[in-house]
Amino acid sequence: MGLFDRLAALFFKNSRDESLLQQGLAHAKAKRPQQALAIYTRLLDSPSTNSTTRARALFNRALAYSSLDKDQQALADLEQVLALPDVPENVQAATHAQLARVRRRQVNP
Numbered sequence: 001m002g003l004f005d006r007l008a009a010l011f012f013k014n015s016r017d018e019s020l021l022q023q024g025l026a027h028a029k030a031k032r033p034q035q036a037l038a039i040y041t042r043l044l045d046s047p048s049t050n051s052t053t054r055a056r057a058l059f060n061r062a063l064a065y066s067s068l069d070k071d072q073q074a075l076a077d078l079e080q081v082l083a084l085p086d087v088p089e090n091v092q093a094a095t096h097a098q099l100a101r102v103r104r105r106q107v108n109p
Contacts, residue, residue: 017043017053024060033064040064055087059095066102074102 024039040061043049049057062077081087081095 017046017049021053021056021060024057024064028060028064028067033067036064037061051084051086052088052091055081055084055091058084059091059098062095062098062102066098071102071106075099078102 020039020043024036024043027033027036027039040057043053043057044061058077058081062074062081065071065074065077078095078099081091082099087095
């Protein structure tokens with residue numbers, strides 16, 4: 001595969017991943033967390049998902065788990081976000097805030 005083909009594959013892969021993230025968000029907004037979970041997990045299972053997309057998918061999957069009252073899974077995903085390298089600041093800040101909310105909910109059910 002030539003250089004152009006490799007670059008094109010990266011571009012389309014990132015575009016496809018972004019499209020999947022948007023589909024997951026649409027399911028979440030439509031109150032279909034199970035469908036959103038499936039999409040986010042698909043992104044996370046792919047070894048070629050870049051770190052920014054992985055962080056966003058983990059964060060969004062944590063929100064979906066949280067909406068289903070699956071706090072342990074949500075906490076695990078949120079902690080994974082913070083362990084990733086090069087997580088965008090906005091995702092880090094949102095992750096810290098969501099961690100605090102889920103932990104508070106566990107203490108005060």
